[in-house]
Amino acid sequence: MTHPTHSTTGSRGKGFPDSSADDSRTVTGKRRIAFAVHTDGDRLPAVATLLRSLALTNPGVCEDVVVLHPGLPDSSFDALRARHPRIVPRRAEGRGDVLRLEGYDTVVALTPSMVVLGDLGELLRMRHGVGAVRQSLDGGAAGERWAVLPDGLLVVQRADVDDALAARFADTGDGSGGDGGDGGLDAALGEVLVPVDARYDFLTRRLHGDTPVPAQVAVLRFTGPFDEPGYGPAAEARRRFEMSDEEFRAAYRAVPGAKHPDLLAHLALPLLRARPSLDLARTVADGYRRQGRYDDAVDVLAPVLGDRLDAPRCQETLGLCLMALSRYEEAEARLLLAAASPDVAPRAFAQLARLAWILGRDEDAHAYAREGLEADPTDAGCHAWFVRTRPGTGPEPPGAARPAEQLAHVALFAEDRENAGDRVLPEAVRLCFGPDTGPRRWYPQPVHRLVDEAALEELNARSGVIVGGGGLFLPDTSPNGNSHWQWNIPDDVLARITAPLAVFAVGYNVFDGQLYRRARFAESLRALVERSAFFGLRNHGSIERVRDLLPAGLRDRVRYQPCPTTVARHLVPGWTDPARRSDTVLVNCAYDRAGLRFGHDYGHFLGQMAHALKELRGRADVRYAAHMPDDERFVPDLRREHGIALPVEQLYDLSNDAIRDLYARARLVIGMRGHAGMIPFGCGTPILSLVSHPKLAYFLSDIGHPEWGLSVHDRWLGPRLAERAGAILDAHPAAVTEVHGAQELLWETTRSNIGELREIFGQA
Structure with a gap:
């Protein structure tokens, strides 16, 4: 079966002063x-x-x-x-x-x-x-x-x-x-x-x-x-549409329905300048916040809001934006004002708990979470922080070795029912340096916690500091004004790290069209590369994007280090390939930042997936692999729109070993999340990637198999996916052999880099 080739043309980036929108449509097909x-x-x-x-x-x-x-x-x-x-x-x-x-x-x-x-x-x-x-x-x-x-x-x-x-x-x-x-x-x-x-x-x-x-x-x-x-x-x-500009702006503000943040900011800001009002200021600030323009949001809202107690939602919005700029003391004051309102209190206390945790004040975080639960015992955010910050869950578990015998690991450590990939990944990084991945060998530093003087002292006491892996070069998730990427470290603190520093398998994870405040990020990135003894990114696409932001003299220091999940067969102690696989095809989709992933094409994507899955169900047990609860949206949407029901494997409730075992025993994994491709690949399982983010295409390019990826925007996604999946199932042993062969190249690079890092950390 053949289908017309769909191609896209590169386009100019969009943004605002000191910003840019990363445009990777030539990679994702958006x-x-x-x-x-x-x-x-x-x-x-x-x-x-x-x-x-x-x-x-x-x-x-x-x-x-x-x-x-x-x-x-x-x-x-x-x-x-x-x-x-x-x-x-x-x-x-x-x-x-x-x-x-x-x-x-x-x-x-x-x-x-x-x-x-x-x-x-x-x-x-x-x-x-x-x-x-x-x-x-x-x-x-x-x-x-x-x-x-x-x-x-x-x-x-x-x-x-x-x-x-x-x-x-x-x-x-x-x-x-x-x-x-x-x-x-x-x-x-x-x-x-x-x-x-x-x-x-x-x-x-x-x-x-x-x-x-x-x-x-x-x-x-x-x-x-x-x-x-x-x-x-x-x-x-x-x-009805023949009106003055001022009337038009007022009409747009009043029209019901969700508004595009670009259009909202463009039309509402002149109104705000002409006649400041609190309600309008919050509307504009919310639009800026959704775009990641936190400084603009503060500039718009703070002068109009003051210390008013009758506007708790405005105080909440201002507090969140100040927190994103690392103006923590001001943010805490605003969130406390918001928490005075019973309607806003649970959300405000959850954010206060997060703020206190970022600052290393676990007791305060626990107290804030408790106050939020008193306001609303069912609030999930407060409950999560209450559990996370309860006594005995600090970063120094009992039984740890002397600091000089440990490596510090800066990473995103997922908990409870959070992203399964973010739980497998930190362990995979640690396995690169030996089978002991626990507290005796490793000191954990959550990447989103502020590296203050106390944290700096802990890092410097270790034999080395490893930052990675994961897509940490990302402007949202947990924004901060210190680095403008996920590691919350000011430049002056970074400069005083004396332990050997390695950036290991980090990815440039910006979505199509996502705003990035490049100036601050580029400054912090330059300081990081200068300070690092090893700087390895997990795909060549990330390497190119990061090198573009560096002065010429630093670009050659950026090198290739694959994500360690892709070589799990070589890392997990006692690993044996499954003697027999289940007759299972696992499917995964992602819904974070759905607008950036799908644009106007979600209905098209759903219909095309229905076409492919109907064909595949005739020859395999098709099941859905959810990396986090939000991923499960695909299942009811598919059932409602196309009458197809899929059983769900809730990977976020499984142990790391169970996740790897599930993926290793499947015959094929069709995944949209990066680690819904990299983890099964690392377990030796054939994959097909649903590309809605550049990182999936980058990885497939690195292993020499771009044909294993299909854009979620592909006009012929359904028949093409069914055709490629069928070909893999028809020649499964050969497909597994291809995975193993591609993995060997990644393992060779990883093994060489580990040898170099052992010397850097004094472990040779």
Whole structure:
């Protein structure tokens, strides 16, 4: 079975001053979507009305708006830029250039004669062909003719348009008029034409005699003047979006539904400057916080909020942002103000417990968690911190060796029902240095805890400090203002580490489109590389991204150290490959940062997975492997939408040995999480990766098997996944041999690096 190859084109990064959005769509296959409108100078006011209608009816959508024009000066678009943060002017010969827009995978072409009245989600989810509405040419007469009109809505999938089709389109339908009859545009589009419901390109000529606009209309297109007599309801529908900029901003703020943070910040900030209000300040600050713009959130909210006791949610938001900037004393004060409200108290006390734990104040953290449970005995966050900080759970367990005989391990140590991969990984790192992974040999330093003077003294007392592994180069999860990645260490403290320091199998884990405050991170990264005796990243993709942030003199110090979970067969004492495997295929999906993973394609992904799993269930026991409770969302979604029920293996409740055993005995693992690929691979099990994050593609490239990965955005994901999975099951012994062979290369690198590190730590 063969399917068309889907390709994507790299695109420019987006962001704000001192920020950038990492754009890895060429790695993950994530679609880049744009709206496009062709205009001249006279129709720019109509384009402004179109933009307002789009924002007010689809408040959670903020894609590029490409304005095609015949050569207008750049200043012509300033008014549009005030209304939308992603205006992209491009000179074009005509409207037909929407079929040739470079840098985008899907283009929704609108016209200045349109207004948007409803949800456009269905158009954004289209994946094939060129969508258009076939319109009546005869106004309902008997024997009427139907055709695609040249100035109508188009939904273009660039992968389905070649130069010949674009030329035919331009020849037949790129004029400003014409009716497209006699098979014109229909013939030009041919088999790629995908009919779209008329509600997405509803013509006002159907509303003569002041007929009301039907409620289901999503896009209304005017076929005459906007104020033409006899079309009063249509004109009134459009007039709703003819407003001043200030009225537009206020209307966007008031519109119900989730709002896109870029659009929210762009439109709400001018209102806040003109008339400061606490409610609006919190709205803007929440948007900034979701983007990781914590300093901007503080600048917006703090001056308006003050020490008010009647705004606990605002105090909570401000406290969280201050904590993300490592302004801990101020954050604690704000969260205490928030905790005075019974409605907010449980959440605020959970955050206070986390803050106290970050600062090494376990007794205070335990007390805060207890207060939160007194406010709400069912609060999960407070319960987790109450258990985590109870007496006897500190970092110095009984039976430890003398500090000089230990290695310090800085890592994310998952607990309870947290991510199974984050529990397997720290043990795998330690196994690289011997079979004893417990407290006698190792001193644990949780990566998110502040390295203060006391912690620095503990680290320096050890024979070496290992930071790793995991995707610690990440701006969120537990943000801090000291390093802007996951290790919470100020530069001046880092400079005073005297024990040998090794960064081991760390990954650059930034998602597609995720904002990263590069300046502070780059400074802290440079200090880390300079201080490290060994600096190893877990894939070459991470190596390239990190080297780009370093001065030339430090780049060669960044080297390759695979994730140790990928060589588990060589590390786990007494390991034996299973004599017999179960007839099981394990499937895993990830839902953290789902918007960044799936974009507009989650429904498509679910449908394609249903297609593949239906085929696989005929030849294997297909089960779901959940690394954490949130992963289980896939199971009810699949059952609800496609009637497929899967049994669940809850890996987050298993021991590390049980996790490895489950993966080792499976015949195939299809995983979206990084460690849903690396752990089974390390156990010798064939894998297929569902790529929604660059790190999966980086790993497959390193082992020379990019064909083991499929983008979650792949238009043919279902049949391709079924085909590749079937091929592995048909030739399973050969597939296992390929895994073992690829693993040997990783083990060779790891073994060499371990030998070097033993000398660094005085263990040779």
